Amino acid sequence: MSDEKTKIETKIETEIEPKSPIIQKKNGKNKVMILSTKSGEYFADLLLEKLGTDNFERVAMDRKQFAGGEEYYRVDVDKKSDLLDKTVIFVSSTAYDSDFLELVRVGMALSAYGTRRRIFVIPFMGYSTMERATKSGEVVTCKTNCRILSSIPKDGEGNIFFLFDLHVSGIVHYFESTIAFEVYGEQILAEGVRKLNLEPGTFMFASADLGRTAWVSSYSKKFNNTPVAFVRKTRKMEETEVHEVIGEVKGMHVIIYDDMIRSGGTLFHAVDAYLNNGALSIYTVISHFAITSEAVCQKLIDSKITKIITTNSHPMSQIKLVKESDKFIIVDASIPFAKAIRNYF
Structure with a gap:
């Protein structure tokens, strides 16, 4: 296996004491928010179980579809300032185009509302087998999607993408001017x-x-x-x-x-x-x-x-x-x- 894989595995498997002041504070106002798409709710709930409720909390998403097919999203907070300077984890596999679009749209909104940093947990990366063109004129959709995700504004301390057991590890290098890591399930x-x-x-x-x-x-x-x-x-x-x-x-x-x-x-x-x-x-x-x-x-x-x-x-x-x-x-x-x-x- 590559040196890069070994390095990242070591990083993931080594327990490190939390250093962030956000994580060390235990009142609700400073908890890290965990959001998700509808199809990612089960995974977000499991993630909260592992991380614990002292420093992390699940926050609901309101969503509906209008008669014309347009989608509506809202982070379930009382006021805009509830998102200001917060760290937010957004959980979404991109198995379906609708989930991919929600991730992008909500991610951009989180940046606009002044969140400090945004962590995107993507357990399954859709289109990962379309990482190269094998025929003339083919669209390399995986690379295109990574560039779209990279376009989410990096206000505050920026964005981090955690991906899982990619079809090709080099996909992380399709992300531009942002941080992307592969997490391994071995x-x-x-x-x-x-x-x-x-x-x-x-x-x-x-x-x-x-x-x-x-x-x-x-x-x-x-x-x-x-x-x-x-x-x-x-x-x-x-x-x-x-x-x-x-x-x-x-x-x-x-x-x-x-x-x-x-x-x-x-x-x-x-x-x-x-x-x-x-x-x-x-x-x-x-x-x-x-x-x-x-x-x-x-x-x-x-x-x-x-x-x-x-x-x-x-x-x-x-x-x-x-x-x-x-x-x-x-x-x-x-x-x-x-x-x-x-x-x-």
């Missing part, structure tokens, strides 16, 4: 793997394709350098055609890592490939449960996968099918975010 996902209670020497890590080799190797090292395997494939538009398995999987429990799942096509093909090559069972470790529909979730439940370990970074991790199925082990991504925020202060 530790909490590894704890999920330990809950499987697999005997050492009986399991290995693998990927669904050749795109996650560095991460597969990293997980392998966390478990005493287990063997690794990969799938060589070619993609034809929406269909994925799997070719060959690289690595010996016969007689092993295979744990497939991927940074996200959407339609599940790549994962399902990889599962078949490993089983056809003699794997005893298949488990998956997924950073972002970004499935496109509940039908995909049902396919996962009905699939040959034994257990799915994933985080709660994406709103789809909160659907009823996930909560009621024993196929899923959901680990809490608010834990590393809380550590990152504590370290910042």
Whole structure:
């Protein structure tokens, strides 16, 4: 893994005593406000649990849609001065364009109302797979969105963006004249793997394709350098055609890592490939449960996968099918975010 990743992981995992005078004061007027989009409320609540109510508080958002489709937002405070000189955390995955726009609009309003600093917690970064152009004329939407986020005024002590398990770590460098950090979920996902209670020497890590080799190797090292395997494939538009398995999987429990799942096509093909090559069972470790529909979730439940370990970074991790199925082990991504925020202060 890169030196940059190691440096940031060390920063996040090292406990630092709070230094900010805002955090040290314990009366309500000086508490850090935690806001969120509607779909981010569950994550903001979890974040507050980790940070504690002595120095942090949840503040509601009023929102409605007018008949013409225009959106209305309001931070639920009594008077304008309630925001003056405050530190505000805004929680929003950008899985949906509506959430992205709310983040930008509210972020700009927070700056205009005189907040001291703004911390944007983005558990899932939408459009992260559109980080480069592969065909002539393509819009690099991920870069465009990062530039839009960078345009939020940096009044006071500025803005900080915390992102989580990015599809490509270099995305943080698309932000301009602002601070962006990647928070890593490797530790909490590894704890999920330990809950499987697999005997050492009986399991290995693998990927669904050749795109996650560095991460597969990293997980392998966390478990005493287990063997690794990969799938060589070619993609034809929406269909994925799997070719060959690289690595010996016969007689092993295979744990497939991927940074996200959407339609599940790549994962399902990889599962078949490993089983056809003699794997005893298949488990998956997924950073972002970004499935496109509940039908995909049902396919996962009905699939040959034994257990799915994933985080709660994406709103789809909160659907009823996930909560009621024993196929899923959901680990809490608010834990590393809380550590990152504590370290910042």
